[in-house]
Structure formats: C-alpha cells, structure tokens
Amino acid sequence: MKILVTGGLGFIGSHTVVALQNKDYEVVVIDNLSNSSLKVLEGITNITSKTPEFHKLDLRDKSSLLDFFAKHQDISGIIHFAASKAVGESVENPLLYYENNLAALTYLLQNLVNLTEQNIIFSSSCTVYGEASELPISESAPVKKAISPYGNTKQVGEEIISDTCAAYDNLKAISLRYFNPIGSHPTNEIGELPIGTPQNLVPFITQTAIGKRKELSVFGDDYPTQDGTCIRDYIHVMDLAEAHVVALERIMSSKTEENFEVFNVGTGIGSSVLEVVKAFENASGENLNYKIVGRRPGDVIAAYADTKKANMTLGWKAKRSLEEALKDAWEWEKSQAKARV
Template structure:
C-alpha cells in the first residue's frame, strides 16, 4: 500500500517513514523543507535501503497540492505531520501558526475527500488538554482553553477533522495526542534537527553538552512540583513512530465503525526538567551547564499520559526508557558534529 507522509523529513515524520518502510509500505513524502533537510532522505535510505518518493510541496500551495493528488490517486492512507510546532514561537507569532497549521490541514482534507475511501492519522498533542485537572491525563479529560496558539491549532485541527469525518463517509481518522518525543534512531542516521535555536528541551541539552550552546536555560523552578520544574512525559521517537504504523493498520483493517478516534501516546511516566538533566548526565557521562531563569509563556505545570486506551485497543505500549532515548539523542548529536 502507498502511504503519504506530510512533513516526512521532520523529526517524528522521518522516523515514521522508517517504521513504515520497515513494515513493507510504499511511502511518498511531502515536505517544504522549512524545518528539515534533504540529508534526512539520505538517512532514511541508509537505514531502510529504500528511498521514499519525495515531493517538495508547501501544503498551503493549493494548486501544487491539487496537482500532486491528480498524480497520486492510489494513496491508501495519510499521516499528517506538516505543521509548525514550537510553543514559545507560537505565542510570539500566532498568525504564522494559524495559517501554517490550519490552512494546510484544510487544503489537505479538501483533496482527500475527493478520493475513494481514505484513512488519516493526525499528529496531535497533549497540549489540547491545557493544564489538566487530574494526572495522568486520559482521553476523557476535558479539552480546555489552550495555553498557546500552537495548542489551539491542535484543538481546532481535531475539530476540523472530526467535522469532516462526520459529513464525509469516505474518510476515517485517528488523532494521536502525543506527549514529548525525544531521542533518535539508534543508527544515528536520523534524529532531531532543529534549525536555529532549539525550542525543545533535549536538543538544547545535547547542544549545550557538546558546547554549541553556552548553557541551558531551565524555565522556572517555582512550579508546584517536587523540585519546582515542569513535568513532562518523554517518549522515544521510535516508540512514537511505531504507534503511528499500528494506528494506520487499525484504520486499514477497519475494526470499528467509529470514523474518528483519539489516543494518547506516551510512557505514562512524568519526569521533571531537572530529572531529565540528571538522567542525561548519567547516560552521557557529561556534566551539563544550566541556569534557572523565569517561566516561559505557554508552559503548563505538569502533563503525563494515561496510556491504557492505546495499550488495550491499539495493542501498543512504549518499550524504550528515558535513559535510552537520551543516550540515542546524545549519539546523534555527536555523530552530527563529526559529519
């Protein structure tokens, strides 16, 4: 079967392409290269011995997207990653996020519903829950007012897809609400490749450890947590990639009449920023230079997943540890420096 992966050269997208090709799927990648590189395509090829078809297209280009689907009528499913993803940047530039994340999704769906029966996996986020009332967070938790424009685009994106599935009986979709993806492929051929200053914790940690950055800023130590720093659920990117393949196979086998389903994807374990720093130091043998600074706008206090639904219905469970993810991220960082 042929699967379209939008944003397929990004961090999560590229690892999912690897997981798909390792399962025998034919993959077509769309990416505008705004936050990725063609070198990722080479890494995918090195790992899988297969090069996915690649099309450089911005999903906001309606005519280019239309032409793509005219020539790719045989797609069996779509995994949609292409979006801007930094919480802090979204607070500073909300209109960029609303245009890039919502217009692109709308144009993609407009083309999908013209095809025969179609299946879609949406790259969502735990940010849809805002600051949850109860931990761990289950799929039944209320979707609260988003703490950032990024989180709001994921909430609205889910609503757009749900509404489309309700009126277009040819479309079935699963939204995967994942927590904090980290790590890299163990081969170190692909990994997180932020352009400019990293917006996420782990690449900032590895870049600081290898002296690309002078020091790591820890945003706040006065939160109501055990050590005062924010708590998140950090999941290895390959566990997350495999969850996408399993969710896709659920859609392709059609075991349920539900046209739109939601699953949390995480480890179920919360780790504070300082705990992640300590785990990295243990995994790498490096001492990290960091300082405490003020809180960052848009950050919630704590978020970690209740994964029971994904465990029982999808038959998926995270297998890799925090230490393994940090070790793989560190190997990837060192490999990039040598390249």
Template structure:
C-alpha cells in the same frame, strides 16, 4: 503494498515514521517544503531501510499543488499528516503564519481525500490540547482547555475540522494521536531532531550545551509544586512514537476502528521532571551539564503525563524504550551531526 503519503516526512517525527512504515513494507511518498527540515534526511532514511522513499518538494499552502499531487498519486491508501509549524513562542509572535500553515494545509489535504472512495487519515495532534489538566494522568476524556498559544489552538481546531468532516464523509476514517514529549533519535544516529537556530525543546538544548554549542542550559523555574520544584512532562522515545503511527494506520486499513474519528494519547504514562531528565543525560553520557535555574516561563503547565490504557488496550501499542534510552540516542545523534 499500500501507498502512504507522509506530509512533513523529513521532519523529526515524520522521518522516524517513514522508517517504520518502510520496515513494514509500505510504499511511502513524502511531501515536505524543507522549511524546517533538510533534504539530507532522505539519505538517512535510505541508509537505514535500504529503500529510498518517493519525495516531492511541495508547499501544502498552495492549493493547486495539492490538487495536482493527488491527481498524480490517486492510489494513496492513507495519509499521515505531520506538516505544520510547531514552535509555541513563534506562534505567539506570528499567529497568522501558524493559522495559514497548520489549518489551511489540513483543509486542502482533507478536500482531496474527500474525493477518494476510501481515505485513512492520521493526524499529528498534541497533549497541549489539555492545557493544565484537572487530573493526572491525563485520559482522552479530559476536557480540552482554552489553548495557551496559537500553536496549541491549531491542534484543537485541526481536531475539530477532522471530526466535523468525518461526520459527513462516510469514506473518511481518521485517528488523532495526541503526543506528549517526543525525544531521542534512531539508534543508528542517521536521523534525529534537527532544530534550526536555538532549540525550542529541552533535550536538543541539553545535548547542544553538553557538546559546547550552547554556553548554558536554563531550567525555567524550580518553585513548582513538584518533588524537585521543576516541571514534569511525559518524555516518549520518538521510535516508540513512530511505531504507534504505523499501528494506528494498520487499524484503519484493517477497518478495526470503532468510529470514523478516534483519539489516542501517546506517552509512557510516567512523568519526569526537568532535573530528572538532566540527571538521566548525565548518567548515560558521562558528561556534567552546565545549567542554571531561571525564572518561570509564561504558559508552562506544572505537570502533564499520559494515561496510556486506551492506547495500550484498544490500539494495541505501548512504549518500550526508557528515558535513559532516549537520552543516550539523542547524545549519539548530537555527536554524529557535529562530526560531519
């Protein structure tokens, strides 16, 4: 039973990935500084899987703490690295926080992995590296455009750091997973997306509006060159996304990777407009959503959805759950957390 470190393992995608890892029999160690998550998520993971993962509250910005962790857990066989700040708007307002939290921490973890005989590393990347792609759907060969935000830039720089390290570290094998838009929650409603303050993402804003926590949802722009005028994104169920991390890790552990740095897009391959997401929510929930059309938001690309053939064929993974599945689970989660 391999020991796997999941940094940011109490976050939205991290917690769902811990569940899938434990289902597959991995021993999981979670590092999280609880800056954007809750210790209660640990109880949710334990209730779903019947096993409590090892948890260490640790700030990866403290290099000495990272060094001490790897001295204690020198038998870690793989790392899935989620720990990072992730709000685009906040990154514009506070770029140095993002560069410290997203870049320094990555370097400190890689420095420790370099000391091991063999290291397997999964990086939480993003489709933001593509910007407004020249062609849709977006393949892994699409050019990486200048970042629209410090957050997006940290994902680009992060990939470059890993790639450069892999060039000179024969023992390091890494996969960067470029997510599109993760949504939904675990079917049990015991874990899900927990935004602190006003949600930055569409789906939690929808569910919070429907439950009465927010007065109204703003749809930013209805004059884009799309069928209904609203932006198009590839919304992938977080459970499908979590399973992809396990598949990618197993690929590295089994030495099936073709090079020691690989990149895969993770999406459904289908674009959905903002209004289509709202209609999906209304369909599965039976609620009528209070929304208004607002001016366009700076930095929003018109459309982004994944070409999934590489992940399907090479990684052996595909998304199974639908947008309706995701919206139903997100609504179930929203109602669950408001009942507590």
C-alpha cells in the same frame, strides 16, 4: 500499499517513514523543507535500503496540492505531520501557526474527501488538554482553553477533522495526542535537527553538552512540583513512530469503532526538567551547565499520559526508557558534531 507522509523529513515524520518502510509499505513524502533537510532522505535510505518518493511541496499551495493528488490517486493512507510545532514560537508568531497548521490541514482534507476512500492519522498533541486538572491525563479529560496558539491549532485541527469525518463517510481518522518525543534512530542516520535555537528541552541539552550552546535555561523552578520544575512525559521517537503505523493499520483493517478516534501516546511516566537533566548526565557521563531563569509563556505545570486506551485498544505500548532515549539523542548529537568538523 502506498502511504503519504506529510512533513516526512521532519523529526517524527522521518522516523515514521523508517517504521513504515520496515514493514514494507511504499512511502511518498511531502515536505517543504522549511524545518528539515534533504540529507534526511539519505539517512532514511541508509537505514531501510529504500528511498521514499519525495515531493518538495508546501500544503498551503492549493494548486500544487491539487495537482499532486491528481497524479497520486492510489494512496491508501495519510499520516499528517506537516505543521509548525514550538509552543514559545507560537506565542510570538500566532498568525504563522494558524496559517501553517490550520489552512494546510483544510486544503489537505479538501483533496481527501474527493477520493473514493481515505484514512488519515493526525499528529496531535497533549497540549489540547491545557492545564489538566487530573494526572495522568486520559482521553476523557476535558479539552480546556489552550494556553498557547500551538495548542489551539491542535484543538481546532481535531475539530476540523472530526467535523469532516461526520460529513463524509469515505473519510476515517485517528488523532494521536502525543506527549514529548525525544531520542533518535539508534543508527545515528536520522535524528532531531532543529534549525536555529532549539525550542525543545532535549536538543538544547545535547547542544549545551557538546559545547554548541553556553548553557541550558531551565524555565522556572517555582512550579508546584517536587523540584519546582515542569513535568512532562518523554517518549522515544521510535516508540512514537511505531504507534503511527499501528494506528494506520487499525484504520485500514476496518477495526475502528468510529470514523474519528483519539488516542494518547506516551510512556505514562512524568519526569521533571531537572530529572531529565540528571538522567542525561547519567546516560552521557557529561556534566551539564544549566541556569534557572524565569517561567516561559505557554508552559503548563505538568502533563503525562494515561496510556491504557492505546495499550488495550491499539495493542501498542512504549518499550524504550528515558535513559535509552537520552543516550540515543546524545549519540546523534555527537555524530552531527563529527560531521561538522
């Protein structure tokens, strides 16, 4: 079967392409290379001995997208990653996020509903829950007003897909609300490649440890948590990639109970920022230079997943530990430093 992966050269997308090709799916990748590199394609090939078909295309370009689907009507499923993804950046530049995350999704769906039958996995986020009133967070938790424009694009994106599935019987979708992906492929062939200053914790940790950054900024130590820092659910990117394949297979084997389903994807374990710093130091043997600074707009206090639904209904469970993910992320950072020399 032929699977389209939008944003397939990005961090999560590239690892999912590997997971798909390891299960013998034929993969077609769309990416506009705004936050990725063609070198990732080489890494995917080195891991799987297969090169996915690649198209440089921006989903906001309606005519190019229409032309793409006119030539690729044999696609059996889509995994949609292509979107901007940084909470802080979305607060500073909300219009970029609304255009890139919502207009692109709308144009993609306009093409899908014209196909005979289509299946889509949507890259959503735990940010749809806002500041959750109960922990761990289950899929039945209320979707509160988003704290950031990024979170709002995921909320509205899910609404757009749900409404479209209700209107078109030929479209089935699963939204994966995942928590904080970290780590890299253990071969060091692919990993997280942030352009400019990292917006996420772990690449900032590894860049600080390698000497690329002077110090790590810890945003706030006065939250109502055990050590005063924010708590998140950190999941190895390969566990997350494998969840996408399992979800896709659920749709394609007609096991879905509704045209639009939602699953949390996480470990179910909450770790504070300072706990992650300590775990990294243990995994790497490095002492990390960090400084406590003021809170960052858009950050919730704590978010970690209730994973029972994904465990029982999808038959999926995270297998890799926080320490393993941090070790893989560190090995990836060191391999990139060697490549730069």
